[in-house]
Amino acid sequence: MTARGFLRHETILALLVLVALFVLDRQSDRFLTVDNLFNQGRLMTEVGLIAIVMTFVIVTGGIDLSVGSILGMTAILIGVFWKNMGLPLPAAIGMGLVVGAFAGFVNGVIITRFKVPPLIATLGTLALYRGIAEGVSEARSVRGYPEWFFVLGQGELWGAPTQLWIFAAVAIVAAVVLAYTTFGRTTYAVGSNEVAARFSGLGVDGAKIAIYSASGLAAAIAAAIFVSRVSTTRSDMGTGIELDAITAVVLGGTSIFGGRGTIIGTLLGLVLIQSLKNGLSLAGVKSDGTVVLIGAVLILTILISNLVHRDATR
Amino acid sequence: MTVTAPRARRSSVARFVAAYGQEIVIACALIALFIVVSAINPRFLGANNVNTIVSGNAYIAVAAIGMSMIIITGHIDVSVGALIGVLATISGTLAVSGYPVWVAWTAPIFIGAAINGGVGALVAYGRLPSIVVTLGMLSILRGGLVSSTGGAWINDLPPAFQIAQARWFGAPAPIWFMVILTVLAFLWMKNTAFGRSLYAIGGNAEAARAAGIPVERRTVQVFMIHGAFAGIATMLFATQLRVIQSTVPPNLELTIITASVIGGVSILGGTGTVIGSTLAAVLFAAIGSAMIFVNVSAYWLRAVIGLLILVTVLADMARRNREFWSNQR
Numbered sequence: 094m095t096a097r098g099f100l101r102h103e104t105i106l107a108l109l110v111l112v113a114l115f116v117l118d119r120q121s122d123r124f125l126t127v128d129n130l131f132n133q134g135r136l137m138t139e140v141g142l143i144a145i146v147m148t149f150v151i152v153t154g155g156i157d158l159s160v161g162s163i164l165g166m167t168a169i170l171i172g173v174f175w176k177n178m179g180l181p182l183p184a185a186i187g188m189g190l191v192v193g194a195f196a197g198f199v200n201g202v203i204i205t206r207f208k209v210p211p212l213i214a215t216l217g218t219l220a221l222y223r224g225i226a227e228g229v230s231e232a233r234s235v236r237g238y239p240e241w242f243f244v245l246g247q248g249e250l251w252g253a254p255t256q257l258w259i260f261a262a263v264a265i266v267a268a269v270v271l272a273y274t275t276f277g278r279t280t281y282a283v284g285s286n287e288v289a290a291r292f293s294g295l296g297v298d299g300a301k302i303a304i305y306s307a308s309g310l311a312a313a314i315a316a317a318i319f320v321s322r323v324s325t326t327r328s329d330m331g332t333g334i335e336l337d338a339i340t341a342v343v344l345g346g347t348s349i350f351g352g353r354g355t356i357i358g359t360l361l362g363l364v365l366i367q368s369l370k371n372g373l374s375l376a377g378v379k380s381d382g383t384v385v386l387i388g389a390v391l392i393l394t395i396l397i398s399n400l401v402h403r404d405a406t407r
Numbered sequence: 408m409t410v411t412a413p414r415a416r417r418s419s420v421a422r423f424v425a426a427y428g429q430e431i432v433i434a435c436a437l438i439a440l441f442i443v444v445s446a447i448n449p450r451f452l453g454a455n456n457v458n459t460i461v462s463g464n465a466y467i468a469v470a471a472i473g474m475s476m477i478i479i480t481g482h483i484d485v486s487v488g489a490l491i492g493v494l495a496t497i498s499g500t501l502a503v504s505g506y507p508v509w510v511a512w513t514a515p516i517f518i519g520a521a522i523n524g525g526v527g528a529l530v531a532y533g534r535l536p537s538i539v540v541t542l543g544m545l546s547i548l549r550g551g552l553v554s555s556t557g558g559a560w561i562n563d564l565p566p567a568f569q570i571a572q573a574r575w576f577g578a579p580a581p582i583w584f585m586v587i588l589t590v591l592a593f594l595w596m597k598n599t600a601f602g603r604s605l606y607a608i609g610g611n612a613e614a615a616r617a618a619g620i621p622v623e624r625r626t627v628q629v630f631m632i633h634g635a636f637a638g639i640a641t642m643l644f645a646t647q648l649r650v651i652q653s654t655v656p657p658n659l660e661l662t663i664i665t666a667s668v669i670g671g672v673s674i675l676g677g678t679g680t681v682i683g684s685t686l687a688a689v690l691f692a693a694i695g696s697a698m699i700f701v702n703v704s705a706y707w708l709r710a711v712i713g714l715l716i717l718v719t720v721l722a723d724m725a726r727r728n729r730e731f732w733s734n735q736r
Contacts, residue, residue, distance in 0.1 A: 213716075
């Protein structure tokens with residue numbers, strides 16, 4: 094292993110995670126307990142699902158700001174399909190997932206067919222989807238979900254929180270797809286040089302549409318888990334979650350310019366953020382102080398990574 | 408490719424339309440909105456309502472001037488909403504602690520310039536993408552604000568502090584700020600070497616460097632100017648009411664970025680004007696008010712704005728693609 098290989102972004106980040114876990118463990122004896130870690134896993138799942146697909150989006154050189162709004166819109170629609178239209182809850186959730194994927198598909202079409210930069214396209218749909226959530230709900234929340242539904246967000250399966258299994262499955266599939274499949278290679282190719290990817294005969298537009306649709310679907314799954322976890326539906330759910338997800342992805346070493354990034358990196362970024370949030374609050378630091386630290390860690394990590402890789406990246 | 412035939416000289420009107428297409432579209436949309444809504448409900452056009460619409464949202468237009476400069480230079484700032492929240496709290500704290508009101512008004516301008524100067528230095532000399540730095544700043548400012556104030560409101564602001572309530576020569580003060588700053592910034596960006604260098608950097612940073620423009624220094628400077636505009640926006644925002652909520656106004660950064668982008672500032676850098684961003688900020692405010700006057704549920708406001716963003720952007724892309732293809736022939 095060469096020096097540069099050892100100083101890969103993911104390695105630096107993994108060391109940082111270990112240091113954080115060690116320090117935080119010294120601060121509180123409740124930190125490294127199974128109960129606490131599982132609980133943190135629950136809290137991490139929604140942003141985690143979104144961040145995993147966001148990794149694909151950012152690797153193609155794009156961005157998806159609309160995921161928080163898709164989450165809110167899907168949550169509201171699941172409530173409306175179930176309560177107001179009288180569908181059985183599983184069918185309502187199924188339709189919610191379809192709506193989420195379709196919302197992502199619309200993003201993909203606007204970006205590929207009309208050549209609108211992803212930042213603007215998803216800025217527009219951020220307002221549109223959140224607006225639909227607000228318009229449909231008229232600020233009323235939906236409550237009174239059946240007991241079995243809470244298994245998804247509050248219950249356990251095979252000894253671990255239910256949603257962690259979903260998260261693990263999505264993470265493994267995503268890691269394999271990005272690293273070992275033609276689709277994954279296409280994703281990197283689009284991000285490093287889109288024109289070259291087109292001339293190489295790769296289905297650039299198809300890949301992008303698939304990725305943005307998956308991003309919408311991930312936000313919709315997160316919505317179902319979110320509703321189940323907090324037992325209610327409100328139109329402002331998921332506001333700002335896009336920035337948390339992007340922070341985790343970028344902290345994980347994915348280049349915002351595209352072409353570089355891994356799922357492992359994103360997972361490390363997610364774990365670092367969540368353990369800082371939790372560990373510091375157990376140690377008595379207010380959660381807002383933690384937010385400051387996360388911002389500083391984001392800037393410093395990328396700065397250090399840039400200094401190490403200066404000649405390689407530019 | 409053939410040698411291009413000498414083009415027929417286009418009339419000055421055609422050149423004006425080509426150069427300011429997006430600004431004209433927004434202005435027409437604004438006029439159309441006023442005609443249609445006042446036909447349905449004449450009270451919409453009342454001087455009071457128009458003044459309220461514009462002056463209540465002038466701070467967004469002022470912040471969008473700085474944001475437009477940032478985007479034209481090829482960068483982005485997602486932390487500006489948090490910055491305005493922090494600056495508003497600083498300004499209010501100074502006002503209630505007995506400092507003269509002019510100190511409370513101007514301190515945010517200098518502090519904003521200083522903070523964003525640091526951001527600009529990280530972008531220019533640290534070679535960090537601006538979206539990463541400002542994402543980090545968003546966390547730092549938002550968390551720092553809430554943890555230092557505990558979310559407490561600032562009450563009992565002195566009446567002399569309320570500059571946003573003042574009227575000068577028959578119009579609310581924020582409107583004067585918005586109009587004068589927009590015109591000055593527009594002329595400055597169009598006619599000075601410094602202003603034009605922002606377009607050059609956004610269009611092609613390497614070419615700008617080769618042409619002798621000090622790209623790094625300009626980047627830091629444009630971030631500082633943007634911070635100063637955020638400070639002026641704070642002065643108009645914080646003095647609207649008798650209280651200041653020590654929280655970050657939700658989604659403010661996205662509203663400001665959207666005003667710039669809908670106003671015709673290309674997210675890819677290099678094109679756009681602050682006239683467009685100001686018109687777009689006024690248009691958003693007018694739509695919000697119009698929905699109330701035509702009895703559309705306010706719950707649908709955001710959906711309408713989102714739809715409007717998409718329609719404007721798609722129309723703009725269609726226009727550009729047509730120009731692109733006609734230039735290929």
